[in-house]
Amino acid sequence: MPTIFILFGFRFMFYANDHEPIHVHVIKGDVSAKFTLFPVTLIKNNGLKSSELKLVESVIEENQEVIAEHWNKFFNKSK
Template identity: 45%
Template sequence: MPTIMNQKGYRFFFYSNDHLPKHIHVEKAEKTAKFNLEPVELVTSKKFSASELREIRILIQNNNDLLINSWNEYFN
């Protein structure tokens, strides 16, 4: 599970056997979410509040180039 970044207590990572479409997993404590990267959209979420999901979406949007480049480097 390569961790791509840690910000504001959130860990953004891929599973080593992940699949298309390009996406990122996010966790904080016992909370988890999955967002597609192109376009940025929520796929699933467990236990995150709406305000946390908004914050995560902004973090993904602000770092989308890094996340997509990391996906491409790891999986291609």
Template identity: 40%
Template structure:
């Protein structure tokens, strides 16, 4: 699973097999056995959450929004897709 970046102990990543057909562009975030998934477009929204509190989710959503282009570039590079 490609890791896009790490921040404050959180790992921002996606899986090398994101479904068939592939799911829309998104990023998973994990830390200490807890994880969440965020859709990137048209807006950053939580796709699922398995244990993060509301405040942490807001902070993660802000980080994903701030680094959305970097995440999208990593996704496109890995999967060989255009923007």
């Protein structure tokens, strides 16, 4: 489970067997969410509060390219 970064206690990561489209999983304790990257869209929410969703969505928007670079490097994809 490659971790991209941890911020505000949230782990931004993807799974080694993940699939396209590029997306990111966000985990904190026993709650999680999943967002697509282009565009940043919530796909699944498993317990995050609306304020937490807004925060992590903002972090993802600000770091779209960083997340995409990690994804592409891990899965050996060219941009």
